[in-house]
Amino acid sequence: MTVSNPPVYGEGDATLQAVGGLLGLQKLVETFYRIMENTPEFRPLFDMHPSNTALTIDKLVSFLSGWMGGEKLFSKKYGPTSLPQAHAHLIVTEKEKAMWLNCMAAALDELDYPDALKAYLLPQLAFPAERIRQVSAARHQ
Template sequence: MTDTTTAISMFERIGGRATIDALVDRFYDRMDTLPEAKIIRAMHADDLGPIRDVLKRYLTEWTGGPRLYTPEKGHPRLRQRHFGFSIGDAERDAWMLCMRGAMEQTITDAVARQDLDKALSSLADWMRNLP
C-alpha cells in the first residue's frame, strides 16, 4: 500500500479554496477579537480586508493550490516583508493562537490539520526577528 497523502497537496487535503477562505476569515476574526492577539492586531491596518485577500492568495499557493500570489506580488520574501515589525516569541505565539483556533474551526481532517499546524509553526518560528 502506498501513502497517498504525499501525492495530494495540502490545498486539496484541507478542502481547497473554500477552506482557505474560511481559515483566513476565522484567523483575522480571532486576531480582531482575542485579547491575547492584541500585540499582533496592532501591527495591522484598521481595515483587515486587503490583508485578508493577500493571505488567502498566499496560503492558496503555499499549500499547493493555484498560483494566486506570486504572479502579482512576486517571490514572497516573507521575512523581508516583515522586517518592519518586531516579531519575537510573543508575536509568534499570538499568531499561532489565532491560526490554531481558525484551523480547529475550519479543517475537519485531523491529520491534515496537524500537518498544516506543523508547517505553519515552522514558518512562524522562522519569521521571528528578535532575539
C-alpha cells in the same frame, strides 16, 4: 477493483484540498483574522496589521494557496515575496510567533478540521513563523 490511497498532506495540492480548496482557505483565513481581532490574547497581533483587513486577508489567502500546493496567486497579484523581509519592520518575538500559531489553531478548531490535518499543518506553519522571528530578532537587536 483498485483502492487508491488518500492524498498525503504536503504532496501536490493535497493540503489545499484538505482545507476545502480556495473557498475553504478563504473561510479559514477570514476566521483566523476574526478570531485575532476579537480575542483579547490575539488582539496585539491584529493591531500589528494594516487597517485594510480585506487586503491582508487576500494576501494571506494568496500566499497560502501556493504554499499549500495550489496556484501561486501571491506572485501573480503582488509580485515576488520574502516572508521574513515582508515582516522585517515588525518586532516578532517568540510571544508573537506563538500567538499567531495559536490563533491559527483556534481557527482550525472552530472550523472543525480533522486532527490529522491540524497535526500536519501547524508544525509546517511554524517553519516560516520561526524564520520571520529570526529575521526580526536580527534586525531589532
